Amino acid sequence: MPHDLFAIPQPELEFLAAVQNFSDTEVLPQTRAWEEATAFPDEIWPRMGELGLLSMTLPPAGGGTGLSCRTYCEAVRILAHGDPALAMNIAAVNALVVAHIAAFGTPEQKEKYLAGAAAGTIKLAWGLTEPDAGSDARRVKTVAEPIEDRPGYYQLNGRKMFITNGGKADLIIIIARTGEKELSAFLLETDQPGFTLEKRIHTVGVSASNTVQFALNNAIGWHTPCTFEQATGLLYRGRLGIAAMALGIAEKAHALAIEYSKQREQFNRRLCDMQSVQNMLADSEMEIAAGRLLLAQGAALFDAGESIVLASSMAKLYTSETANRVTNRALQIHGGRGMTREFLVEKLWRDAKLTEIGEGCSEIQRMVIAKQITR
Numbered sequence: 001m002p003h004d005l006f007a008i009p010q011p012e013l014e015f016l017a018a019v020q021n022f023s024d025t026e027v028l029p030q031t032r033a034w035e036e037a038t039a040f041p042d043e044i045w046p047r048m049g050e051l052g053l054l055s056m057t058l059p060p061a062g063g064g065t066g067l068s069c070r071t072y073c074e075a076v077r078i079l080a081h082g083d084p085a086l087a088m089n090i091a092a093v094n095a096l097v098v099a100h101i102a103a104f105g106t107p108e109q110k111e112k113y114l115a116g117a118a119a120g121t122i123k124l125a126w127g128l129t130e131p132d133a134g135s136d137a138r139r140v141k142t143v144a145e146p147i148e149d150r151p152g153y154y155q156l157n158g159r160k161m162f163i164t165n166g167g168k169a170d171l172i173i174i175i176a177r178t179g180e181k182e183l184s185a186f187l188l189e190t191d192q193p194g195f196t197l198e199k200r201i202h203t204v205g206v207s208a209s210n211t212v213q214f215a216l217n218n219a220i221g222w223h224t225p226c227t228f229e230q231a232t233g234l235l236y237r238g239r240l241g242i243a244a245m246a247l248g249i250a251e252k253a254h255a256l257a258i259e260y261s262k263q264r265e266q267f268n269r270r271l272c273d274m275q276s277v278q279n280m281l282a283d284s285e286m287e288i289a290a291g292r293l294l295l296a297q298g299a300a301l302f303d304a305g306e307s308i309v310l311a312s313s314m315a316k317l318y319t320s321e322t323a324n325r326v327t328n329r330a331l332q333i334h335g336g337r338g339m340t341r342e343f344l345v346e347k348l349w350r351d352a353k354l355t356e357i358g359e360g361c362s363e364i365q366r367m368v369i370a371k372q373i374t375r
Contacts, residue, residue: 006296012071015052019075022051027082034083034208035347038200039168044086049120053079053090057099057237062110063118064098069237069302073244073295080248084351085206087248088358089165091241093117096126096234100173100185103234104226106152109187113171125169127160127188128232134162135364137175137232140183144176144221152223154178154186156194156216164358167200167210174221175231183228186221194219205350236308239316239359240298246316246323246355247291253323253348254284257330260343271333280329287326291319310372317365320355327352 008016026047034040048054056072058064067075072094080087098117101110116122133139142158156176166172174186188195194217201211224231258281261272271277298311327349331338338345356362 006070006300008068008070008074012067015065015067016071016074016078018051019053019078022047022053023078023082027079027086031083031208031344031347032341034085038202038207039210040086040089040208042168045120045123047120048090049118054093054120055098055118057094058102058114058118062102062114064102064114068299069240070296070299072237073240073299076241076244077248077251077295080245081252083208084245084249084348084354085208087245088206088242088354089209091238091245092126092164093124095238095241097124097171097173099234099237100126100224100226100231101187104185104224104230105187106225109222109224113187117171122170123165123168125163125165125172127163127166127172128175129162130158130160135361138183138228140175140177142174142176142216144174144178144184144186144223147220154221154223156186156188156219156221159198159213159215161213162201163212163214165210166212166214167197173224173231174216175228176221183231185224185226185228185231187224188216188219188221192220203354205347205352206354235359236312237302239312239365240295240302240308242355242359243291243295243298243312243315243319246319246352247288247295249348249352249355250284250288250291250319250323250326253327253330253345253352254281254288256343256345256348257281257284257333261333277333280333284326284329287322291315291322294318310369313360313365313368313372316355316359317362317369320352321362323352323355 052065055064056067060066076087076091079090101113117124144154144156147153169190172188174188176186178184196215198213198215261277264271294315298308298315301311302308330345331349334343334345337343
């Protein structure tokens with residue numbers, strides 16, 4: 001693919017410079033505090049709305065910035081240098097929620113929600129996963145039944161779990177069953193009696209993300225006219241977002257490993273002068289470079305209007321496994337110090353694992369790739 005397809009327009013470069021400054025000055029210095037609090041401060045959402053981070057996938061006609069997929073991925077990658085959990089939330093909000101309302105919402109739904117979503121005054125989440133429905137998304141058991149005297153509105157009954165930002169969200173897109181074989185998507189406002197938070201799910205990594213399990217008991221959902229395939233088709237761009245998150249984690253850990261290896265001496269030599277350490281650094285440098293190209297290719301294909309089913313799975317699979325290898329090497333280079341909270345590599349090591357699981361685990365990505373190349 002020609003290199004110029006990877007280029008980013010100047011106005012979008014200016015946006016990314018602002019994102020870089022935000023990540024360096026307002027995100028990275030807080031990443032440990034947010035992890036300890038297991039939450040982001042509420043004021044971070046309007047701040048990100050002000051920067052345009054919550055409306056990257058929303059067209060200008062809808063009040064968004066309408067940025068390219070390439071720039072969306074770059075923004076997520078940059079944010080992952082500061083805090084991977086925040087990067088994950090931004091990836092999901094843009095690819096799975098804002099983009100869903102923009103693509104499938106009725107004019108009334110867009111008018112009611114999009115401005116607040118873009119501004120950060122309406123916090124968002126996407127609800128697919130259930131206790132019995134993870135990788136096998138069609139096992140969703142949450143049921144949607146139409147309300148006779150309220151066209152477009154349904155009663156939702158079921159349970160959702162592992163929902164990113166679900167404990168903070170004002171609005172959640174719920175995937176629910178409308179028939180024996182049919183599923184669709186619904187807009188659910190959480191400020192209603194039918195929505196009950198059951199528990200906070202504490203994870204070993206990306207701890208600041210408010211991941212929860214909740215129950216729906218005759219909750220009211222507003223149908224967004226789309227099929228299950230259309231709704232989950234947004235996952236392809238979402239996978240590029242998680243690939244960008246993984247790449248950002250790998251880049252940050254690699255940079256820390258290089259810096260530490262130059263400063264730390266053993267046996268009267270710097271670590272970076274030892275062949276075994278050089279091998280680890282070389283492998284990480286090469287794998288990160290390959291991941292950048294896979295991600296850029298997927299984003300360029302999306303921007304060109306081409307299918308990204310294969311490209312997004314390859315980028316997500318490769319960068320997520322790269323992030324885990326790179327963070328493991330970085331921790332190894334730090335030695336015993338890497339196991340302490342004094343050094344950021346241990347957090348990046350823990351955060352990286354999510355990228356191999358969220359938005360389709362590695363095994364699912366290999367299934368997708370194999371089906372695409374053998375059909």
